[in-house]
Amino acid sequence: MGSKFDQRDVHHELVNVGLRAQATAAGFVELCKELKATGALDDNAMSRIKDAIADEVALTCPRSIPRTEFRRDICRRLDALFTGREKIGDADALDFASARND
Numbered sequence: 127m128g129s130k131f132d133q134r135d136v137h138h139e140l141v142n143v144g145l146r147a148q149a150t151a152a153g154f155v156e157l158c159k160e161l162k163a164t165g166a167l168d169d170n171a172m173s174r175i176k177d178a179i180a181d182e183v184a185l186t187c188p189r190s191i192p193r194t195e196f197r198r199d200i201c202r203r204l205d206a207l208f209t210g211r212e213k214i215g216d217a218d219a220l221d222f223a224s225a226r227n228d
Contacts, residue, residue, distance in 0.1 A: 155207050162208075176204045 158175060161167040167175075180200045187196040 179204060
């Protein structure tokens with residue numbers, strides 16, 4: 127019973143500090159970068175992680191955009207995020223999002 131109560135407390139505290147999907151994603155990206163810097167993750171592991179993310183996100187591809195273009199844009203953005211060249215932000219910054227608004 128104690129562990130369920132503890133889990134509810136953790137959930138409540140996470141909600142209270144505003145931890146949502148974007149915050150979780152930012153933490154995950156930072157964790158991966160830290161693990162890569164220590165040698166705990168190699169380039170192949172990072173590629174598999176990014177591929178898993180890209181595969182999942184590609185399932186949401188709008189019909190008006192070719193899936194290969196959509197996935198390529200996702201992969202480009204992930205590469206930038208995982209190397210620290212780009213901060214996690216609004217999806218409107220993606221190439222395919224601006225094409226959607228034209």
